[in-house]
Amino acid sequence: MYRFSDKWNLSWNDSGDKLTAISAACANTIITLSDEELSILECIERLGGATREVITEDLASELQPAATEKALNHLINEGVLKDTEYWFVNELPYTPMIYYQMLADSMKMDAYVSALRRVVKPGMTVLDAGTGLGVMGTIAAQLGAKKVWAVDNHPVIYQAQQLARENGVGDIVECLQGDLLDTSILDKIGKVDLILSEFVGEDIFDEGILPKTIKLRNTFFPQQDGLLLPYRLQAFWAPIECDLATNRLCNKLQTTESIGIKYGVNMKAVCDMLSTEGRRNDFGDRLYGPSFSEISVDDLRFLGESKVFFDCKFNELANATVLSQEEVKATHAGRLDGILIISYLTYPSGTT
Ligand SMILES: C[S@@+](CC[C@H](N)C(=O)[O-])C[C@H]1O[C@@H](n2cnc3c(N)ncnc32)[C@H](O)[C@@H]1O
Secondary structure, eight states: OEEEOTTEEEEEOTTSSSEEEEESSOTTOEEEOOHHHHHHHHHHHHHTSBOHHHHHHHTTTTSOHHHHHHHHHHHHHHTSEEEOSOOOOTTSSOOHHHHHHHHHOHHHHHHHHHHHHHHOOTTOEEEEETOTTOHHHHHHHHTTOSEEEEEESSTTHHHHHHHHHHTTOTTTEEEEESOTTOHHHHHHHOOOSEEEEOOOOSSTTTTOHHHHHHHHHHHHOTTSOSEEESOEEEEEEEEEEOHHHHHHHHHHHHHHHHHHHHHTOOOHHHHHHHHHHHHHHHHTGGGSOTTTOSSOGGGOEESSOOEEEEEEETTTOOOSOOOOOOOOOOOSOSOOOEEEEEEEEEOTTSOO
């Protein structure tokens, strides 16, 4: 797959209408890039790296294959692009270690794998939407699915293909790199019996679980005649007090203030940012999964009962809006440090 090489730095020309590549070794060596080359570079940036086939197909609506081929060859020959097997893309939101964390989240993995063992029947066609490392798609194939479409827009898809091959199911698991919201990708897939997905981010809604699941459901199961895994999402919120998280945030604020004093800079702006973002991170990210949590439930004091603020079965959900008039009441005395959001996903087997 092709990625940017570090032999060239990309920059717009002075009038801002042409992209140029400036040699990292010699700033006087400059190539002006054509519009076709710009489209290719944008495509590679968007996808975090892509093969010749993916680039040609991605640009098919705007460039003739021959024009893509010519521009791509020029970029390769000049060394603006390099061909690399390794998909690691640090600048994308998902890094290899985040994929590892998702894999090592045993509560999640156990729930998915036990649901797959119950619902996958020999001969089924499965869509593993947002396959990541491809482990679930491979398991579905091992359970007897006759075809598994594994789709991801991240270059991790190459890892998924390798995993399937090394498990002897490379001919069953077909990996596609592309956006699941892009109809041209979905058109390739045809009919499926089961859609499995895991679009849960650090906050339950931040990976677009609702719009993505609705889009897939409407595309593949307009008659509501297919299996969705998970099929139900419930979300609760509860007022909490947490000394550990609050102390950690206070430590960060104190450290920032001391840095300001050391260098003679008023750090209020940075402290304001940390107060907002640091609170979210400390309560949210660190509770990610039992294997990674830095704050355990024992560190939280619930100041009131948890209330359901969202409950949907994906098959019945009409739109992706979350509205709740439900009040969160603190009924015990204490310092309100945050609102804890707890989400439950239910799988066809009934496990959560
Ligand atoms: C939370 S991860 C789950 C990965 C894997 N299924 C698992 O359970 O470990 C979500 C995955 O979906 C992919 N993804 C998110 N939105 C997507 C989209 N619109 N099109 C294709 N893939 C998407 C991400 O790149 C990521 O690999």
